[in-house]
Amino acid sequence: MPDQTCQADHCDSRAGFSHAAARLSHDPATGHPRPPRREFKARGSFVERCPGCNLPALNCLCPYQARAESEARVWLITHPLEHLKPTNTGRLIRDVLPGTEVFTWYRTVPDARLLELLEDPDLVPFVIFPDDQPDYADRVVDIQAVSEVKVSGRTPVFILLDGTWRQARRIFRKSPYLDALPVLPLSTTRQTRYQLRKPASRAHLCTAEVAVELLRQSGDVDAAQVLDDYFDTFNVSYAASRRYEKIEVSTPAMLRLVARRTG
Template sequence: MKPLFPFHGVDRLRQDCQANAMRPFIAHGANAIRCPSCLMTESACFCDKRKAIESPVEFILLYHRDEIHKPTNSGRLIADLFPQHTQAFLWHRTEPEQALLDLLDARQHSISLLFPNTNTAQQQGRTPRLIADIQDPTQQPHTFVLLDGTWKQASKMFHQSLWLHKIPHFEIQQAAQRSFLVRHAKHEKQFATAEITAMLLHNLGYEDQSLRLLNYYQVFNQACLRSRKRGNENE
């Protein structure tokens, strides 16, 4: 029997977006019959690989509107694996949800925005957090805000939202990125949200959680390939 999973933060956000949408989101392969949990075509379902675990850090996924409905979105894998430690919100340029602002305010001393140290960030004189700050045992578990969209969308989300600039940022150093790429990745393209999160966990020393997420991402990639083939047949 196919396993059933309770809704996590990304599921609830997707459901809310569907309920409030002015028009349906129609993706490539929309006519295919899909699993309601993993969003793959039924023959490519990978729900049997989904096993929730504990996370030493918390996550806030901030979604671009175009990304939340995509079956190929990898951010939701974080919520699949760490459902009790992941919350999801839709990005708004100037008027974010009050619930999100309240959450950011409540965690202002133990929160970071995971985003590259761009030229704009450098010009603002932003000082990145150090690993020692994040792993301070006197603080509550650290929370990371992840901008979930394409690279272009994520850059737009950051640069157009001044309220995001108030959050200290955490930068994964280029040397750590190269090391992770050599050990785990088989490409030199921009990293997906799940990959950059696995890299973050590795960088913080949480190797077990990093490998679990990376392995789950690789299963997800294979399912996407199978689902795309089956979806084309059903169009």
């Protein structure tokens, strides 16, 4: 049973904090609320953005958008907060691969279209997730399983859990409709080149980089290269815009994308 004296002290402390906050937010002479010292703006809200690619207009990504076809498909189960981040790289996959599906994750309300697609016998989905826990070890497969699906005439699907590492774990653990699917851990020596968020480790790849490696390892080499070039262009363009620098000289990745767009 909690100590009642401590509870009383806690209540007094909270009351004191509330009174102090009230003094700071109100004029002591009139008792009227004080106006804010400056207009509140979210980070980056003042930046002029391209309506097409949502990047800062200073280095728009639209001239480099190129499409590619792949035997494997990619589905993104995206945490709601990721949709609000212009630095999210999952949308790059949809720009490049026209068959990409994006589903917003809600714990108690699964996406109806996702549930429908999971019942399609011609599609074989793999949940991309590390094999670091024993309770789903019997579901873990390797990249060879993807090749076997292709040989059978069916379509492999990479399901990427699009969010922070903590969010991805929550999606994996709190989505019963994923429990029967094979788990495919990504095995790669690639280190991240992502410049817009600081990863806990260079081995932690962003969503687009994971897709690039999966496509490459499963034989969709052309699609992997186009997506990798598009990711590099996004990475460089956004980083330059943060420094308020206009890119004057195209990178090799940019040149390859432009050449693909022009045939």
